[in-house]
Amino acid sequence: MTLTPERRAEALVMSADALLKWKAQILDYQQRVRENKPPEQTALFDIAPNHCNPDRIDPFTLPLQSMAFYRMPTDVGSAAIYFVIDNAMPLLLYVGETCRSGKRWKGEYGCKQYLDSYHSLHYHYGLQREVSIAFW
16 A cells, blocks of 8 residues: 555654653753753863863853744855754754855755654644744
8 A cells, every 4th residue: 555645644743742742851851951060071181272162052042043044135154053942942953063054054954854844743733833043
C-alpha cells in the first residue's frame, strides 16, 4: 500500500499531548542548565584569553529579530552564532552558526523545515508560539 503525501502527513503528526510534553521536558532541562554554573574548562598551559567566553553567551538576553530578517533589504549578513527561540515559554529551539547570515536563510535549509513543522503543529492545535531569532 502506497501512502499519499496527505496520508503520510496524517500518520506522522505529533499529538498535542506529545508536543506539550516534549516542550515541557526541554524547558525543564534548559532551566536547570541556566541555573547551574557550567563546569570550568582547565588548561594545561597559559593560553591568551579568547575574544569571548562561550559560557557567557545568553541567547535570552540578545536582541531579538523577526524570523523574516533575511527578507529585509540589507547586505548579505555576517558571521554569527544564531539562536531560534520560542518566547512564549521561553524555549531555545535551535542553535546554529553561519558565515553569511542573510544568505544562509534565503535557500532551503534544515532549520527552516524544522521550524515549519513546529509552526504547523502549533497552528493545528491552536497553541501559542512566538518564534524569533537572535544573533551573536
